[in-house]
Structures are given as C-alpha cells and as structure tokens.
Amino acid sequence: MAIVTALAMLVVWFPFNALWRQQSALDSTAAQIAAIKAQDHSLTAQAKAVSTKAQAILMAREQYQLVSPGQSLIQVLPGSGGYVSANAGDPGFQPLAAPVSNAPIGEQPAPVVTHHATNGFFARLVRTLEFWH
Numbered sequence: 001m002a003i004v005t006a007l008a009m010l011v012v013w014f015p016f017n018a019l020w021r022q023q024s025a026l027d028s029t030a031a032q033i034a035a036i037k038a039q040d041h042s043l044t045a046q047a048k049a050v051s052t053k054a055q056a057i058l059m060a061r062e063q064y065q066l067v068s069p070g071q072s073l074i075q076v077l078p079g080s081g082g083y084v085s086a087n088a089g090d091p092g093f094q095p096l097a098a099p100v101s102n103a104p105i106g107e108q109p110a111p112v113v114t115h116h117a118t119n120g121f122f123a124r125l126v127r128t129l130e131f132w133h
Contacts, residue, residue, distance in 0.1 A: 050056050060066040067073050 050059055057068070065073055065075075
C-alpha cells in the first residue's frame with residue numbers, strides 16, 4: 001500500500017510541479033507583455049502628439065534649443081537679484097574681474113617674483129599650492 005501511495009504521489013506531484021512552474025513563467029511573461037503594450041501605447045500617443053510639423057518644431061525649440069535656418073538663438077540669463085540658480089558654480093555667472101591697473105598694456109608693471117632661500121620639499125610644496133589662496 002505504501003508503494004502504491006508513493007507511486008501515486010510521484011505520478012501526481014511531478015506533473016503538478018511542472019504545471020506550477022510553467023504557470024508562473026506564463027504569468028511573468030504575460031506581465032512583461034502587458035508592460036510592453038502600455039509602453040507602446042504611450043509611445044504611440046507621443047508620436048501622434050508630435051506628428052504635425054508645427055509640434056515637431058516647437059519640441060525642437062523647447063527641448064533641444066534648435067532654430068530654423070536664418071534665425072539665431074538668444075538666451076536671457078536671470079538677473080543677479082535674490083535668485084539663486086542651480087548653475088551658480090558656472091564661471092559664466094561670476095562677475096568680471098577688476099583689472100590690476102588702468103595703465104596701458106605696454107606700461108604694465110613687471111610681476112613681482114619672490115625667490116625663496118629654502119629649497120626643501122615643504123617650501124616647494126607651499127610654493128606649488130600658493131595659487132589656492
């Protein structure tokens with residue numbers, strides 16, 4: 001009786017186990033297909049929204065800053081008021097440096113060169129890193 005029960009369990013268990021794994025694989029594949037269909041629907045809607053020439057030109061101007069031939073692109077930067085932009089570290093937003101002197105270029109004073117008496121490692125290291133001041 002035990003052998004018959006074991007044999008019946010094997011005959012029933014193996015097909016059900018295989019069917020269970022196959023059903024799980026089918027469910028995951030169906031979920032992937034549904035996600036791809038939703039993405040396809042979204043992309044089709046976007047394609048319809050940009051199907052006209054006017055919409056394509058508008059998108060090219062807004063997203064890619066493209067202009068038609070013969071036109072020029074002018075960007076107006078924000079003022080220096082209380083507004084802090086995300087690109088505050090951009091050197092283009094920094095104020096211009098003041099000139100050293102108002103003398104003509106030919107009459108510029110010669111740069112001051114200092115000679116250090118010590119040539120040790122730390123002295124050279126400090127001289128190398130002086131521009132960080």
